[in-house]
Amino acid sequence: MKNLLFSFLFLSTLSFSKTIEVCKTCAINSIQNGIDSASDNDTVLVKHGVYFEDSILFGKNIHLIGENHPVIDAQFKGYALIIEAKSFVLQGFKIINIQQSYTKDYSAVRVLNSTNFVIKDNILENVFFGFMIEKSKWGLISNNKISSNAVEEASSGNGVHLWHCQNMRIEGNHVSGLRDGLYFEFVSHSFISGNTSTNNIRYGLHFMFSNHNEYHHNEFNNNGAGVAVMFSKFIKMHHNTFHYNWGTASYGLLLKEIYDADIHHNLFEQNTIGINIDGCTRIKYEHNFFVRNGWAIKFTGGCYANHFMFNNFLYNSFDLSYNSRLNDNTFNFNYWSEYTGYDLDKDGIGDVPYRPIKLFSYIVNQTPETLILLRSLFVDIINFSEKVSPVFTPDNLLDEKPVMKIIND
Template identity: 25%
Template sequence: MNVLLRMFPAALVAAGVSGFASAETLTATPGQPLQALLDNARAGDVVELSPGDYHGSVRIDRPLQLVGRQGAVLDGDGADNVVTVTAPDVTVRGVTIRGSGRDLQAMNSGIFLQKTAERATIEDNRLVENLFGVYVHGARGSRVTRNDIEGLRGGRLSEAGNGISLWNAPDVTIDDNTFRYGRDGIFSVSSSKDRFINNRFDQVRFAIHYMYTNDSEVSGNVSIGNHVGYAIMYSNRLVIRGNISDHDRDHGFLFNYANYAEIDGNRVTGGPLSSTMDATDNGPDDERGMLPAAVRAGPLRNGPEKCVFIYNANHNKFRNNLFENCAIGVHFTAGSEGNEITGNAFVNNANQVKYVGTRNLDWSTGGRGNYWSDNPAFDLNGDGIADTAYRPNDLIDRVLWTAPAAKVLINSPAVQVIRWAQAQFPALLPGGVIDTHPLISPPPRRTAKEAR
C-alpha cells in the first residue's frame, strides 16, 4: 500500500502537478532514530516531532520541513551542531533546540546553514544553551523570524558566540526575533542586501554588529541595556531607520568607517526612565510591548556614555533622530567628511557635541538645522528657526577635553571672562560645529513604524 502511495505522486508530476503537493507527513517519537527518519524522507515531506526529547545531532540534506509540536526538544548533548542544513528550501519550525558544542573555531551552532542551504526558513523556534544560535554560513535568501534566542551566560564574553551570525550570505531577512545573553545579538560580516528588522536585544555586547556588509537595512529594532546598541563598521549604503537604543552602556550608535548611510528616525536615550514614556504606558515606540518591564516601570542607571560616536564616517545623512540624556550627544572625530546632520533633537545631554578638530562644520541644510535643548535663543519672526546661530562648544570645552584637570578652574573669573569675550567677539571662537539655523522646538515625534 505504501508503495502505491509513493507511485501516485509520481503520476501527478508526470501530469504536470507539483511534486511537493503530494508531500507526506512523517511523525517522529522520542526514542526513535530521528536521523534515519530524515534520511528516509523525500523532498517536500514534513517530519513532525511529537512532544519529548530527541538526543544527538541531525543533518538535513534534502528540502523538507522539520516541525515540532509543543514540547518537542532537540538536544545536541554538547557536541557539534544540533541541526546542520545542507539542502535548499528547508524549514525548521516550532522546535526547542539546545546543547550545541562549545568549539568557536568549528562554529558549533543550534542551527548551522551551509552555503548550499539557500532559502532556508527558520521560524518560531526556541534556541537555548548553544554557542551560536543560528549560523547563516553563505546561505543566500534565508529567513530567520520569530525565534527566541538565548546565548551562553556565566562565562567569559569572548568565549560566547552570537545569537545569529552571517557570513557572505546575501538577501537574508532576520525579523521579529528576541535575543538575550551571549556575545552579539546579530553579527554580520562580508554580506550584502540583508534586512535586520523588528528584533529585540537584551543583555548582549552589541545588539547589531555590522562588518563589511553593504546595501542593507536595519529598521525597527530595540536594544536595551547592552554595551552598544548598533555598531556599524566598514559598511556602505545602509538604511538605519526607526531603531531604539534605551540605556545601552557605552554607545547607542557607533559608526566606524561607515559611509553613505541614511540614519533616520532613530532614538537613543539614557539617564532615568525615558522622558518619552511613562511607567504605565509603553509609549508610541513600544507598539508590541517590546520594552522590558524594568525599563517601563522605573528609573535605570545613567547611560550611555555617547548617544552617537562618529569616527571616520563619511557622506552619511542623520535626520529626525532623538539623542537624549547621554553624557555626550555626538562625539564626532577622525576627519569625518560630508555628513548631513539636520532635523535631529539633542535633549539634555551633558555635552551636546564633542568635536575634536579645527574645521568649521555647519550642521544645517537648506535653512534648517537641529533642536538643542540648551539653546536659549528667540524666534521673533515665528518661522520656527532661532534668530541666532548655536555653537555647542567653545574654547574652554577644547581645553577641558585636552586637559581634564582644568575642570577645577571651570568656575573661576578668568574662565568666565574668556567665555564672555567669545560671546561678544565670535571671531575669537576656534573652528568647530555651528548650527546656523537651529530649530526653536523639537521636530514632531514619529513612531518606529512611521519612521520606516
C-alpha cells in the first residue's frame, strides 16, 4: 500500500514537471531566463559553459542542476544567486568571483525563508561569503567545496553562514581560505558532520547562541584561531579532529559560556591550547585524545562541574592550567603520559593520584615571561617539589584514579 502510494506520488511529479535546458547555443542561453521560464517543480538543467551572470533571482520551487559544473561568474558584481523559494535543489555549479564589501554580505548563494532545500556538489571559488542561509529550515548543504583567499578579517566573509536556522544538515563540505569556515548564529537542532575546514584566517567553526546541535566527524586544521563555540546549550561534539592550530592566539577549541555539553571522542593535536574553557558549566569530556598541545586544557574562570573521564593526555607541554584555588571540576580515570605512579594491585589504575597542574604552569599563569624557562632542569626540580607537597596549586585538583595504559576504544 505504502509502495503504491509512493509510486503514485513519484509518477505524478514526473508527469507534471518538465525539464528546461540552458546552454550557450540553446534557445535559452542564460540561467536567469531558464529560471524565469520554469514553473514550480520543474528542473532547469544548465549545460557546461561559462555564464557571466550575477544576482540571479528565483522564488520558484525548482531544481537547478548544473551538468559538468557550469561556471557562474559574478564578475565581482554583488551576489551570484538569491533564492527565496520555499523548496529547491541547487546542484553541480561552480560559482566564482564574488564582490568584497564592507557594508553588504555579498555571497555566492543567498537563501532566505526557505523550508525545504538541498544545496550540494557545488564548487565556490574566490568568494566573499559562500552560502548565506537566513531564516530557513530543513535544509541540506552537502559536498560543496568552498575556497577563497581571505587576507584580513575585516575584508573577508564566511564559508557557510547560517543565521536563524533550524533542522539543518551540513555534511561533507570542504571550506578553506575564508574568515570563518562554518559560522552559525541562532541555529538549533542541526547536524554538522564530515566537514573539513582548513586555513581560515579566523575560526574553522564558529557558533553562537546555537542550542541543541550536534557536531561530529569534522576536521579543523590550521585555522587562525581554531574553533570557537560560545553562548550555547545542549551541544554535542564528538569524533572531531582539531589539528595544528598554532599561533599566539590559537585554540583547538574555545568554549565560552557553554552549558550542558557533551564533548567526546575528539582528537586535539598540536594546538597552542587544546581546549580553552571559559565560564562553562556541566560539561562532560570523555574519551578525547590530547596530543602534543602547548596546553591541553586551560581554564580561564567561572567553570563548574566539568567532568573529565577516560581522556588521554599525551606529551603536552602543560596538561592543565588553572587560575584559581577553588575547584569544582573532576578528573577521573584519565591516562596521563607524565604519570609516574605505580599500580601494585594490578587493577590498571594507578595507586597514587596524579596532579595535572604543575607549579610551573601556575607560575606561567602569573608571569607569562617565565615561559622562556620551559623544559629547564630547574623547572623540573620545582615541579617535582610541588608535586610532593602542593602549596600553590589547588590540592583537590587531581586525578584520584589515573589509568595506567592508553585508553583506546
